[in-house]
Amino acid sequence: MTKGQNVIPSNLASLHGGEEQLREKALGIIAGDQRLRLHLAIVEAAMDLANIFRQFDTADEDLKVAQVLGMRTFNAFGASLKLALSGYHQNSALILRDVLEIVFLLTLFSGDRALIERWRLADKRARMKEFSPVKVREVLDARDGFTSKRRAEMYELFSELAGHPTMKSAWMMRPQKDGDAVIGPFMEATALEAVISEMGRLAVQVGEQINAFLPADWTSGLPSRLAFAQHKRDWLSIFYPAARN
Template identity: 75%
Template sequence: MSDIIPQNLASLHSAEEQMREKARSMIAADPRLQLHLAVTEAAMDLADTLRKFDTNDENLKVAQILGMRTFNAFAASIKLTLSGYHQNSALILRDVMETVFLLDLFAGDPTLIERWRFADKKARMKDFSPVKVREALDARDGFTSKKRFGMYELFSELAGHPNMKSSWMMRPQKDGDAVIGPFMEATALEAVISEMGRLAIQVGEKIDRFFPSNWDQGMPSRVAFAQQKKNWINTFYPTAARGP
């Protein structure tokens, strides 16, 4: 049985587990990273809870499936960054970003879900490609700064597409050489987990809008996310939390 996995891959896994233990120590010493992970777990729990709602509404099933997609993506992203693969973790977070933008669009106009469900490839690219979704959201919200595009472009350049900037996330030190395989470094770990927390806030907010208002079984998860969201905002955006 010991020959099933090549020795080099077994050694690589051992190194990944060492990175995970190092990451655990770094997170244990940083309450802010713990809070990002806590709100991510709360958003994942919302997605898991919503999927349990028994429904024949095909449009709601779409929201459930998209929520499940974010659950899986967050789980994979966490595993990768704790194992020392920060660039690959960030690439998966770009998928979370695309998914939450779609959830946001559908939450604002549920009639679009049915159009999306039955759209062929040409119609889907015309109306629901990532750029079309971002443009529709910006137009709906009256945003002109294109912050959604800026964040998408950042994820694409640093993690999504092979280019010179993407090598930055393969360097344990900013001005050092790129390395092969996993590594653990505070700046890289914090960058990924902090973006994860920001996306988790958005994911939780959008998934929450699809919960049936009279479904009591969903309330504990909704309340737990709301509390973690409040803690997160009070910590990272205290001025916004206090209001005008």
């Protein structure tokens, strides 16, 4: 018997085989769509920044917190992409909600480094009072002068579609908009595009925040920073041409 053969039940092995077929279909969809390729390019660049950042040697406990949060985004992007390519769009989006929460936290910390120590030393009660997801969003909106509640809307969207069992969450289990929900993975271009486009938008924000923490004079990080900057320019030129800088 070949090593590893019959380790898992036959139905689970069959499911994995189907996932691999869906991955090939997904790669075919991406190959024919420049916009999806741009999203994945910026995701890779942001993940590379996170990987470089964690290699920076420091005794600063606050900076180590930012490094660990960056590492968490690396893992989250990797897992989310694997799920998306395997046809689990809702589950992929659920992981992206985690990335969104980390982005908000890093944004808060990059604007006020003193908050990192308060966060890492806080007990559960203090952490929930000062650093719960809703509190972080409120502080950021107040700091930036935002009144549109866009951050809250994005978090709520991820929660309703992927994070919580709601009627709206069934939308992401439908290969066709007006069709029935299905069990198991499926591959459909619109669903794949929706998840990967959100992944790309979050990757831009992750990369920006990691850049804010990387020491400007650390030469080892320069190639990754330059690569991210170029991919960001390319991404903005297509998706937000007015914001290109």
